[in-house]
Amino acid sequence: MKELEFINIIKNTLTDSSFIGDDTAFAQGFVFTQDTLVEDVHFRLSTMSAFELAQKAVAVNLSDISASGGVPCYILISLSLPSCLDSSFVEGFYQGVEQSCSKYGIKVLGGDITGSDKVFVSICAIGKAKKQIKRSFAKEGDVIFTTGNHGSSKAGLEILEKNLAFDEKFIQAHKLPTPKIKEGAIIADVCDSPALMDSSDGLLDALYKIALASSVTLEVDFDFVPYDFDIKKLSSDWYNWVLFGGEDYELVGCARESDFSKLQEVLSLHQIGHVVAKSDFPVIIKKDGEYRQITSEIIENMSFDHFKKGPQ
Amino acid sequence: MKELEFINIIKNTLTDSSFIGDDTAFAQGFVFTQDTLVEDVHFRLSTMSAFELAQKAVAVNLSDISASGGVPCYILISLSLPSCLDSSFVEGFYQGVEQSCSKYGIKVLGGDITGSDKVFVSICAIGKAKKQIKRSFAKEGDVIFTTGNHGSSKAGLEILEKNLAFDEKFIQAHKLPTPKIKEGAIIADVCDSPALMDSSDGLLDALYKIALASSVTLEVDFDFVPYDFDIKKLSSDWYNWVLFGGEDYELVGCARESDFSKLQEVLSLHQIGHVVAKSDFPVIIKKDGEYRQITSEIIENMSFDHFKKGPQ
Numbered sequence: 050m051k052e053l054e055f056i057n058i059i060k061n062t063l064t065d066s067s068f069i070g071d072d073t074a075f076a077q078g079f080v081f082t083q084d085t086l087v088e089d090v091h092f093r094l095s096t097m098s099a100f101e102l103a104q105k106a107v108a109v110n111l112s113d114i115s116a117s118g119g120v121p122c123y124i125l126i127s128l129s130l131p132s133c134l135d136s137s138f139v140e141g142f143y144q145g146v147e148q149s150c151s152k153y154g155i156k157v158l159g160g161d162i163t164g165s166d167k168v169f170v171s172i173c174a175i176g177k178a179k180k181q182i183k184r185s186f187a188k189e190g191d192v193i194f195t196t197g198n199h200g201s202s203k204a205g206l207e208i209l210e211k212n213l214a215f216d217e218k219f220i221q222a223h224k225l226p227t228p229k230i231k232e233g234a235i236i237a238d239v240c241d242s243p244a245l246m247d248s249s250d251g252l253l254d255a256l257y258k259i260a261l262a263s264s265v266t267l268e269v270d271f272d273f274v275p276y277d278f279d280i281k282k283l284s285s286d287w288y289n290w291v292l293f294g295g296e297d298y299e300l301v302g303c304a305r306e307s308d309f310s311k312l313q314e315v316l317s318l319h320q321i322g323h324v325v326a327k328s329d330f331p332v333i334i335k336k337d338g339e340y341r342q343i344t345s346e347i348i349e350n351m352s353f354d355h356f357k358k359g360p361q
Numbered sequence: 362m363k364e365l366e367f368i369n370i371i372k373n374t375l376t377d378s379s380f381i382g383d384d385t386a387f388a389q390g391f392v393f394t395q396d397t398l399v400e401d402v403h404f405r406l407s408t409m410s411a412f413e414l415a416q417k418a419v420a421v422n423l424s425d426i427s428a429s430g431g432v433p434c435y436i437l438i439s440l441s442l443p444s445c446l447d448s449s450f451v452e453g454f455y456q457g458v459e460q461s462c463s464k465y466g467i468k469v470l471g472g473d474i475t476g477s478d479k480v481f482v483s484i485c486a487i488g489k490a491k492k493q494i495k496r497s498f499a500k501e502g503d504v505i506f507t508t509g510n511h512g513s514s515k516a517g518l519e520i521l522e523k524n525l526a527f528d529e530k531f532i533q534a535h536k537l538p539t540p541k542i543k544e545g546a547i548i549a550d551v552c553d554s555p556a557l558m559d560s561s562d563g564l565l566d567a568l569y570k571i572a573l574a575s576s577v578t579l580e581v582d583f584d585f586v587p588y589d590f591d592i593k594k595l596s597s598d599w600y601n602w603v604l605f606g607g608e609d610y611e612l613v614g615c616a617r618e619s620d621f622s623k624l625q626e627v628l629s630l631h632q633i634g635h636v637v638a639k640s641d642f643p644v645i646i647k648k649d650g651e652y653r654q655i656t657s658e659i660i661e662n663m664s665f666d667h668f669k670k671g672p673q
Binding site for chain 1: 364366367368370371374375376377378380381383384385386388389391393394395396397399401402403435437438439441448451452455456458459462463468469470471472473474475476477478479481483485487
């Protein structure tokens with residue numbers, strides 16, 4: 050079963066499901082999110098230290114807060130781990146948490162620690178909401194933009210999993226993504242109701258969800274999509290890594306032309322396309338002069354499915 | 362390794378560990394908590410339906426909010442489950458969530474759903490803080506009180522695990538505990554800085570933690586400790602079930618004599634002892650005219666350890 054089906058079940062079961070579907074929820078001046086990383090689904094202990102895991106788990110959650118234009122302030126952490134892992138794992142993990150707290154100016158409010166067969170990290174992050182930003186706010190005529198490279202995290206994962214030619218920058222992109230906190234806050238400040246998401250599940254996944262939620266079509270010119278050109282040395286499949294790889298935690302958004310001009314004065318952004326009136330396809334990618342129409346089947350087949358076994 | 366050792370590692374690793382150690386944290390007028398239930402550690406799918414599991418997972422978290430005198434308002438839910446569980450599990454689970462939301466007047470703010478080998482439920486609960494209530498607020502001369510029966514949940518678990526004589530009320534106490542939300546709010550309203558905890562990890566565990574945090578000794582008269590007398594029919598070990606069983610989610614607290622008198626006018630509470638000056642033992646239990654001094658070794662050996670395999 051796919052995540053979207055689960056979300057539909059949840060929406061149909063809860064009387065008040067107004068908060069379900071987005072990655073974050075706004076309430077009482079705050080924005081809330083919760084995300085879980087599971088051993089052998091989202092990471093492997095053979096390639097990820099406790100120190101790195103903690104930082105990634107925090108980053109994943111802060112990225113969602115930033116993609117809502119919130120300023121992260123608190124986290125709660127549930128850590129479940131097998132009894133074979135000793136105190137040094139917990140120490141390394143919390144050193145990673147401490148590093149992230151210091152880097153992003155957040156505090157640990159609590160959480161719990163339990164036994165399990167595999168390592169689970171579930172983090173709830175809370176930010177101050179500057180204004181409500183949602184994926185459903187894209188409008189015809191908007192500029193589509195992103196904050197940085199796509200595909201690098203997938204490249205790092207492939208290097209680790211398949212022993213491809215070692216390249217530290219890709220491994221770092223995979224293990225230690227940087228949530229775009231400053232960028233999210235500036236976008237919230239400058240823009241009037243922008244649509245925004247992070248690319249946690251891939252660039253195309255983000256574009257597709259924005260298009261569906263906003264009832265528009267997103268036309269993207271691949272020539273303007275930023276990626277590290279060294280990715281081409283790793284695999285002939287690099288094009289799909291850029292579009293579907295996921296876990297880059299860049300921001301992907303749509304803003305009015307005038308707001309985007311103001312944003313460019315203070316942020317280094319990549320304009321990758323335009324929002325057009327809704328057509329039969331939510332996303333259209335232009336590459337080498339040809340147009341590729343993105344269907345929901347393509348998204349489902351290519352994007353990360355939490356219910357497949359093993360990291361991506 | 363024991364939970365207390367983990368907490369010490371976390372306290373020593375984080376620069377700002379002021380929130381670590383209590384079950385909840387107060388910030389910005391709200392009180393926060395996060396607790397996880399793990400299949401085959403906290404529950405078994407053979408004895409617990411998805412509907413029941415959801416309600417228990419919510420109750421466990423709301424109980425912590427209530428024990429801080431907070432009024433629960435929001436939850437976020439991370440659900441991880443094996444691919445063999447189908448949509449009916451998710452539907453049953455969220456029907457349980459809906460039941461709890463309706464019963465306790467709370468809303469689901471979000472969360473996520475991921476794959477895993479076992480079922481994991483990690484819930485973050487947020488309440489409005491009426492005032493700060495902590496386990497460290499007990500004072501010499503205080504009345505020690507509790508809201509209801511202890512040992513019933515353990516009795517229910519033993520019936521399920523060991524096929525003891527069936528008794529529905531104990532099974533219900535184990536599967537569907539009721540967080541003491543009304544009681545927590547009234548205690549917060551009426552009392553000046555009471556010490557309060559829930560008995561999630563057992564009556565004695567709560568008494569012991571209050572005593573340590575408050576630097577006092579708690580003298581408890583077992584004759585006044587409430588329990589269902591039918592528990593005696595189930596096992597000769599019933600006395601330990603009452604003291605150490607856990608998962609009853611009753612409130613255990615200490616209040617000034619005058620505040621306790623006021624509480625008794627509006628709540629049905631059980632006075633079970635008095636707080637005295639700190640002695641060599643944090644908790645002393647009087648039973649059949651004899652005094653049993655509770656050491657940390659007794660607590661550690663008898664209480665629930667999340668790092669043992671299987672439910673209790």
